[in-house]
Each structure stands twice: as structure tokens, then as C-alpha cells.
Amino acid sequence: MLSEKDFIPSGYTHSADKANFKWSAPSNIALVKYWGKKDNQIPANPSVSFTLNNCKTITELSFEKRDNNSGFSFDLLFEGQPKESFRPKIEKFFERVGAYLPFLKNYHFTIDTQNTFPHSSGIASSASGMAALAMNLMSLEQLLNPDMTDDYFYKKASFLARLGSGSACRSVKGNVVEWGAHNDFLESSNLYGIAFPYVIHDNFKNYQDTILLVDKGEKQVSSTVGHGLMHGHPFAEQRFTQAHDNLSAIKSALESGNIEKFIAITESEALTLHAMMMTSSPYFILMKPNTLEIINRILAFRQETKAPVCFTLDAGANVHVLYPESVKEKVLEFIKNELVALCQNSQYICDSIGNGAEKY
Incomplete structure (x- = not known):
């Protein structure tokens, strides 16, 4: 089980000037609900959810190295149009994850996002949106640290997504995800979600x-x-x-x-x-x-x-x-x-x- 300190990089072995990535992440529906949280998006109780298939956010992240690294620099597009109303949420997210992604201020980002489900439809778009953004940011970090394991990649992506929207940490993996410390789930953590670690009966496939x-x-x-x-x-x-x-x-x-x-x-x-x-x-x-x-x-x-x-x-x-x-x-x-x-x-x-x- 990883601690918060494990997600703070000690340094990077490679560099990257510019590139772009594209990830989708689905929404999820909790079966056992998480309701109530402590500081830093820590859940007051554990939860488990079904990961959805069709209701997802697709996010493309482009980035380019910049000289001025005072503050965060990014443009936001939603379905191809500028979406300034999203800016405070992304700014807050970057502030929360800055210690874990120390390269953020070195780049200008263009975040282009769209949903496969109707806007304001009551589907948890913050979960899918933050998970998709976290996956893209981890792809960038993987360029800087190519020796990263897949296990670390997905756990840190879930950890980052949680800091944007609690339930987003359950949108990284499928098809059943548990989040929160619980005695029946040995690898469970309040910091990130884990794929259900037991064999699920065919009735639920x-x-x-x-x-x-x-x-x-x-x-x-x-x-x-x-x-x-x-x-x-x-x-x-x-x-x-x-x-x-x-x-x-x-x-x-x-x-x-x-x-x-x-x-x-x-x-x-x-x-x-x-x-x-x-x-x-x-x-x-x-x-x-x-x-x-x-x-x-x-x-x-x-x-x-x-x-x-x-x-x-x-x-x-x-x-x-x-x-x-x-x-x-x-x-x-x-x-x-x-x-x-x-x-x-x-x-x-x-x-x-x-x-x-x-x-x-």
C-alpha cells in the first residue's frame, strides 16, 4: 500500500518539450455510497462502485515547455469551445496536486474535453472529467520517468483524480472499484481506488x-x-x-x-x-x-x-x-x-x- 510520500517524485530522468495525449475515463455509480469526507478528500467511509462503459469524458491534453514558470498556464476547451467557467476548478486541482506533479508550472497546457453523455444530465461528469485529466498528466509524467511501473501509474492517477473529485478515483479502473480503508480489502486505501481484488461471479458480468x-x-x-x-x-x-x-x-x-x-x-x-x-x-x-x-x-x-x-x-x-x-x-x-x-x-x-x- 502506497503512502502520500510515495507519490512525490524525487526527480526525473528524462525531459519533454511538447507532446499531446488523449484519454477517456468513465463515470461510475456507487453501490455502497461514500458520503462525508475529511481534509484532503479523504473519505469518511469506504465505498464500492460499478465503472460505467458508455458515459465517459474524452480529454486531449497538449503541452509545451515555457520559460516563465510563475503560476499555472492553461487553456480550456469544452466540446471545442472555450470554457472559462471550468478554470477555477482546474486551478484548484493544479494547486492540490502541485507537490506530486512538480513539472506543472513548467508547461502551458491546452485541455480539450468532451462528454459522451448530455451536459447537466445528472451523470457524474466531475468523476469522469478529473479521472481523464489525471490519466493525461500521468502520461506526461511517464515521459519524464519512463521506468514507472503500470501499478504505480494507475495508483497515482487514481490518487490525483481523488484530489480533483473524490469519486473520480473510482473511474480509473474497472469494472468494480473499491475505495477507502476496509479490513476485508487488504490493499485498500483512503488515497486511491483499487480494482475489486476478488473473483466476481458470472451473475454480475x-x-x-x-x-x-x-x-x-x-x-x-x-x-x-x-x-x-x-x-x-x-x-x-x-x-x-x-x-x-x-x-x-x-x-x-x-x-x-x-x-x-x-x-x-x-x-x-x-x-x-x-x-x-x-x-x-x-x-x-x-x-x-x-x-x-x-x-x-x-x-x-x-x-x-x-x-x-x-x-x-x-x-x-x-x-x-x-x-x-x-x-x-x-x-x-x-x-x-x-x-x-x-x-x-x-x-x-x-x-x-x-x-x-x-x-x-
């Missing part, structure tokens, strides 16, 4: 995630504010204990193929996340009427058909419908017939488990 876009508006509360509400929350300690217990239980379900147990934990985790928001001070109600209607219809459909379909939620109104590939046709028919009408502009996205970041 190529699992499907259909994302129902109930509300595409601006987030009611930012993730940073939401996590902060766990400080002093009356149920915080019980929640953190519950997350540790649920992570042990879902690990067992993923290994044994127990879909019933998987469903029970995943849905409980989704509702607990929203319960914590509804009982914080100030409180936030992030579900919409159609969110609840969709959940009730999924529960009724599962009871009637015995199809192993379940829901999960992020900190918003949209619903992720999770199900095995073996029932894909039946579930998609149900979604089209009963749930799509409850989505904003009838919009939904079909996705599945993916393999993590990819170099172009």
Missing part, C-alpha cells in the same frame, strides 16, 4: 445500468456542500459503521452471485444516502415525485415478474436501473413501456459495466 433522467437541472446542492453536512450529523457515526458492514456484505454477494442480497444492499444504500440528506441541517430533498414513482414501479415489476432488477440513486433525482444482461430484453421493454414517460423529455441512457480509463 456485463451488468446493465439504464439511467433515467428524471431531472436534468442544476444540482440542488453541490457534492462538496453535501459531504460537509455530515460533520455534526446526528446519524453520521451509525452511517459510517453501516457502510463498512454493507461493503463486507456486498463483497460476499459479488463473489457468491447472490443477486437478492446485492439488490437489498444496493437499494438500502441509495435510500440511506437520501435519508442522510433529508435529516441534515440544513436538509435537502433531492428526489422528485417521478423519482418515487419510478422506484415504486420497479419494486412492483420485480415482485410481479421475479426479474432481478433494482434501483440506485446518486445525490439527485435520476434513477439508475441495474439488472443482469440475462433479463435485458424484458427490463428494457418495461422501461420503455412504463418508465420513460416519467423522464424529463423522455430521456434515458443505456449503459453497462466497463473497464475503466482508455488511451487513444
Whole structure:
């Protein structure tokens, strides 16, 4: 297990004047939720997520050596157009990772990024975006230090991504990623995510995630504010204990193929996340009427058909419908017939488990 000091380079053996790289990184959907964090993006509890396949950010990073190395120098493009509103977030990210990437001030960067999913669709674009940027920066560091191992490359990429957006550390690897110190995961760390280190049962191979876009508006509360509400929350300690217990239980379900147990934990985790928001001070109600209607219809459909379909939620109104590939046709028919009408502009996205970041 690597410490923070292990990510501070002692020096570089090579140099680079200019080059460009292109990486994609996917979003992810947490099964056991991380909610609440300590300083420096350290999670208050461990989490585990499915890495998505289709919902991803594609980022091209060009860089050129410069003489003036006072401050950071970069241009930002989103889908080919200048995007100055992203600047403060990237500036803050560079400040956080400066000690671990001491070359940052030596270059001028052009960061050109695009998403494969609709803007403001409620998909975690900060996770995919920060992970894709971290992969590109690690490609540059690898030019300066060609002897870097693949294991170190991916762990440091996840470490850097976390400093941009906590859940981004789970978007580097696939297809199931654990993040946060936990006794059942010997290599687990609060500093970076790790690929699920055990054999996953065939029941969960190529699992499907259909994302129902109930509300595409601006987030009611930012993730940073939401996590902060766990400080002093009356149920915080019980929640953190519950997350540790649920992570042990879902690990067992993923290994044994127990879909019933998987469903029970995943849905409980989704509702607990929203319960914590509804009982914080100030409180936030992030579900919409159609969110609840969709959940009730999924529960009724599962009871009637015995199809192993379940829901999960992020900190918003949209619903992720999770199900095995073996029932894909039946579930998609149900979604089209009963749930799509409850989505904003009838919009939904079909996705599945993916393999993590990819170099172009």
C-alpha cells in the first residue's frame, strides 16, 4: 500500500518539450455510497462502485515547455469551445496536486474535453472529467520517468483524480472499484481506488445500468456542500459503521452471485444516502415525485415478474436501473413501456459495466 510520500517524485530522468495525449475515463455509480469526507478528500467511509462503459469524458491534453514558470498556464476547451467557467476548478486541482506533479508550472497546457453523455444530465461528469485529466498528466509524467511501473501509474492517477473529485478515483479502473480503508480489502486505501481484488461471479458480468433522467437541472446542492453536512450529523457515526458492514456484505454477494442480497444492499444504500440528506441541517430533498414513482414501479415489476432488477440513486433525482444482461430484453421493454414517460423529455441512457480509463 502506497503512502502520500510515495507519490512525490524525487526527480526525473528524462525531459519533454511538447507532446499531446488523449484519454477517456468513465463515470461510475456507487453501490455502497461514500458520503462525508475529511481534509484532503479523504473519505469518511469506504465505498464500492460499478465503472460505467458508455458515459465517459474524452480529454486531449497538449503541452509545451515555457520559460516563465510563475503560476499555472492553461487553456480550456469544452466540446471545442472555450470554457472559462471550468478554470477555477482546474486551478484548484493544479494547486492540490502541485507537490506530486512538480513539472506543472513548467508547461502551458491546452485541455480539450468532451462528454459522451448530455451536459447537466445528472451523470457524474466531475468523476469522469478529473479521472481523464489525471490519466493525461500521468502520461506526461511517464515521459519524464519512463521506468514507472503500470501499478504505480494507475495508483497515482487514481490518487490525483481523488484530489480533483473524490469519486473520480473510482473511474480509473474497472469494472468494480473499491475505495477507502476496509479490513476485508487488504490493499485498500483512503488515497486511491483499487480494482475489486476478488473473483466476481458470472451473475454480475456485463451488468446493465439504464439511467433515467428524471431531472436534468442544476444540482440542488453541490457534492462538496453535501459531504460537509455530515460533520455534526446526528446519524453520521451509525452511517459510517453501516457502510463498512454493507461493503463486507456486498463483497460476499459479488463473489457468491447472490443477486437478492446485492439488490437489498444496493437499494438500502441509495435510500440511506437520501435519508442522510433529508435529516441534515440544513436538509435537502433531492428526489422528485417521478423519482418515487419510478422506484415504486420497479419494486412492483420485480415482485410481479421475479426479474432481478433494482434501483440506485446518486445525490439527485435520476434513477439508475441495474439488472443482469440475462433479463435485458424484458427490463428494457418495461422501461420503455412504463418508465420513460416519467423522464424529463423522455430521456434515458443505456449503459453497462466497463473497464475503466482508455488511451487513444
